[in-house]
Amino acid sequence: MAHLVPSRHRQLDFFVADILDTVPKDDMTSMEHPLFALKAGDKRVRTYERTGSIVTVKPGHDGCATIHxxxxxxYCISHLVEAINRGREDVGRVVRFTAYDFLVTTNRDTSGRAYERLGDALARLSGTRIETNLATDGQRERAGFGLVDSWRVIERNHDERMVAVEVTLPDWLWRSVKAHHVLTLSRDYFRLRKPLDRRIYELARKHCGAQSKWRVTVKTLHEKSGSAAPLRNFRGDVKKLSDSNELPDYRVAFDSEGDTVTFYxxxxxxxxxxxxxxxxxxxMANRP
Incomplete structure (x- = not known):
């Protein structure tokens, strides 16, 4: 199975083409920590601890928000960064957009079911809660927040088709955007089919940064990914990704002998x- 899905919207109207000119951006904190589930319907309480930081993800009634x-x-972060860069003064943590533009920009289909899935995603984002401990000025603070504070949609009366969407981002995410703690993503990120591939891409993007490469053990990559799969299965998935050579921005080299992965x-x-x-x-191999 291919790791990249085809581009679904080759012929775009002028307005949506202008929307697509906005460069995809992602928040650096969420790229580092596995806040989003890799499987739909995940209702586990997940706790991750690395270098003194503890992150606990608590799903809502509809399960944990997924990486999709x-x-x-x-989408929201990308438009906020673009608005800030253009010097707009009416920018805040409330983002308004049309559902159609979102679906096209993120390479989704525009069927009625796609609009329903967007509503489901908003519900999961609102219901998922994050608890973490933050160290500032010599003190450690425990804090909790949702992945979105609130959301609402406007629907047409005759077919209940979602028209306009309004999302209120959490304050900590808005502060992160204002501080430019974001990284640019490849547009092909939205073409990645598998949730694990998306998670591995954002880890590579976060840790490789402007460097030429990033090497990591399979065990550490497994921990960082948040995957619930056994390590042996995860190792096999990484090898398949390496063999496909389809990860955007990076070539993946899997070393079975050292059990490491290098992203170039x-x-x-x-x-x-x-x-x-x-x-x-x-x-090294030719040394006597």
């Missing part, structure tokens, strides 16, 4: 780093 639900976040940027520096590592490995 996160597209709403990315799809750039000249990334290519040089991969060649250097290849020749370095050959020299």
């Amino acid at each position: 639900d996160k597209d709403v976040w990315i 940027a799809r750039s000249q520096n990334g290519t040089k780093a991969q060649i250097a590592d290849l020749f370095g490995g050959l020299k």
